[in-house]
Amino acid sequence: MGRPPGLSVRLRLTLSYAGFLMVAGALLLAVVWVFLLRYVPDGPLWFPGPHVPNRSDLQRAFAPRALQALGFLLAFGLLGGWILAGRMLAPLTRITRATRRAANGSLSHRIHMEGRNDEFRELADAFDTMLAQLEAHVEEQKRFAANASHELRTPLAITQTLLEVARNDPNRDTGELLRILQAVNTRAIDLTEALLLLSRADQRTFTREHLDLSLLAEEATETLLPMAEKHGITVETSGGITPAVGSPALLLQLTANLVHNAIVHNLPAGGTVSVHTESRHDASVLRVENTGRRIPSELVPTLVEPFQRGTERIRTDEHTGVGLGLAIVHSIVRAHDGTLDLTARPAGGLLVTVRLPRDGTFVSDKGVPVESL
Template sequence: MDRAPGLSVRLKLALSYAGFVTLAGALVLAVVWVFLRRYLSDGVIFTFSRFVPDRPDPLHAFAPVAAAVFAFLLVFGVAGGWILASRMLTPLTRITDATRRAANGSLSHRIRLRGRRDEFRELADAFDTMLLRLESHVAEQQRFAANASHELRTPLAITQTLLDVARNDLNRDTGELVDRLHAVNTRAIDLTEALLLLSRADQRSYARVHVDLSLIAEEATETLLPLAEKRGLTIETSGDITPAIGSHALLLQMTTNLVHNAIVHNLPEQGTVWVTTTVHPETVVLTVENTGERLAPPLVSTLVEPFQRGTERIRADHAGVGLGLAIVKSIAQAHDGTLTLTPRPAGGLRVTVQLPAAPPR
């Protein structure tokens, strides 16, 4: 924004200090003048002039001295105010420099203002925190864009290869080609829909209604029960009525993703998935646990990143597109909730989603 030039804050502070000091001095001199006028009678002034004939009376002598003191206070106030303002505004200069660096794209710079806590240091600490979050967010978005580009490029490259092979081999069976193209295209559509859902959750563009998280958990479990039975797994559901406020569709997608991950990343057979809902005075909790391989804590902390998987990136059936837990995290945050991942000592994963409880109707 273009603005007209004006006085600097340093000069304004200096003039303010000078004006305050000068005004205070003028008030003191005025009090002294009134005191002399009131308490020095004509007889005292006459006696003073009689015994000191070469000196003017005190009232006349006070005027030039007061003027000199007034001028000194004015100069001293301006100079001292300028120095004090310069020292006071030094932290603001560092904050302004960091702001310019951030505006030019340098988010790694930190102010790190030392000293005891005051308004400037609180502002600097808040700005450093903002820069840290921005840097982390930008890095996350860059990784997400790179991974999304890679994931979207893979089905397109496979499609291009299949079409090139079909064009060069006209005698090839088209039925097999159509089936493979259909599978690749379905995966591309699933990935695109997952990206759109993730964007929708981040933007919080949904209507908030009263929902029961326990009913949503039952609905998601019933939907995925055939997949669990196909893999020889058992799903156990329990819990209390858990009233919350949010989007039924997004919360159902969140729960479905959690149960789906618990089924896919489980033991080859005889595995178990536990889905539990609990209610607390101010929060409701959804917990999804599953048996499976033992997971290291450093690996678990990366599972919420987009396109990260707990095992090798194998294109097995129902393997997903690598956005399941990333979508769960975004939906939980969009509902002012938290997502916690904990490896189970016996193997597998425990995922806990904590959301604000709905107020009584």
């Protein structure tokens, strides 16, 4: 949207400085004039010499000198104001240049403002922090897009290969072909739905509601219990009412992903999964802990990266997911302004702790306030 050109900030500051100096000078001259008139009578004054000045003589002598003084103050105010305004606005000029570079796509540039801490320094530091976060987010999105493209291309390539085989070999067993195609198509659908869910969480396009996190944990556990029994995993739940505020659908997905991840990446048999919820004075906590092989500490931070399953962790050929389980959990936690902590258990396995901030008053299903969040 075009805007008409206006005076620069430096020029406006210069005019303000000069105007203020002129007003101050005029007031000072007025005070001097009033002071002189107070002690000079209208008639002739006694004065040594041939001429005796009076008030009229004083007026004729004072007015030109006052105008000269005001002219000097105007010139001095304009020159000094221009120099001072330039020095004061120099940091703002650096910030403006950095902003334009960022607008042109250069996110690696930083201002690095020197000097003591003032308003301009705080603005520059905040801008540098914003650029760093934006650069990291863009790089994460690029990496995610590349990984997603690779993951989506795999089932499509398999489907194309199977269709070419079927076309070149009409006598091939179509039942086996359809079974493979269905499995590949199911994986592609699961991956697409996971990507959509991840995008929804990142954009925070959801409605927040008061809910009980313990009920969501029980629902997710009951849903995945047959899968746990199939793999010989014992699932235990504990904890009381855990008030929270957020999206019930997303938080249920978060809990289900954590429990699913704990079941899949566990011991071949005889493993355990512990799901615990508790309400603290500053947060609502969900903790999921599972047995399994030992995880190197340097591998733990990478587990929340998309399509990173961890090469040192046990996983089965079935129900392994699409590699977005913990990435979706991380995104949902961030969308709810919470924190996600992953800790490798010394005996093997993983401990995942989710903390969600508390806000408002929780209301139970019966409409009775349980406690103040």
